[in-house]
Amino acid sequence: LEELCAVSSILNTPEGQKLGKSPLDFLREHLPDFSSATKIFDTNDLLPRTEVAADFHKACDNVPNVLVIIKSGQYIAGGFTSVCFDSTSHYKPDIDGSTFLFSVNRNKVYPLKNKDKAVFNSEYSGPWFGYFGIRMYGDYKH
Numbered sequence: 001l002e003e004l005c006a007v008s009s010i011l012n013t014p015e016g017q018k019l020g021k022s023p024l025d026f027l028r029e030h031l032p033d034f035s036s037a038t039k040i041f042d043t044n045d046l047l048p049r050t051e052v053a054a055d056f057h058k059a060c061d062n063v064p065n066v067l068v069i070i071k072s073g074q075y076i077a078g079g080f081t082s083v084c085f086d087s088t089s090h091y092k093p094d095i096d097g098s099t100f101l102f103s104v105n106r107n108k109v110y111p112l113k114n115k116d117k118a119v120f121n122s123e124y125s126g127p128w129f130g131y132f133g134i135r136m137y138g139d140y141k142h
Helices: 002-007 025-030 053-060
Strands: 066-072 075-081 090-092 100-103 108-111 119-121 125-128 135-137
Touching: 025 100, 025 108, 053 125, 119 125
Parallel strands: none
Antiparallel strands: 066 075, 075 100, 090 119, 100 108, 125 135
């Protein structure tokens, strides 16, 4: 996780730096097999473009064990899933129970309420965790 914290453009913002040297340390028990990190997608590289759903799917489709970190104002949160995203429009279940949401500011993990709908896949949206969890629409206007 230290490797991920070092390469994360979100965790290296002033808001992320206020959260300490290892702000993802509280995830350690939830990611026991997370031994290496590769940054495969960053919306900051795409700004000021707003339609990045296709780029998310190009980078993340069929990739297991995706950790998503999202910053909105001073809040940093995200989700993790072993379920692979794809571009078809449907929900996928969390078979192994690994999908969860988290708040870095609160150092808290939130399990999914509906394991049958762990991730939603759509070519028009970015990462979408749970039925009423975190949703990133492709145009970032929602």
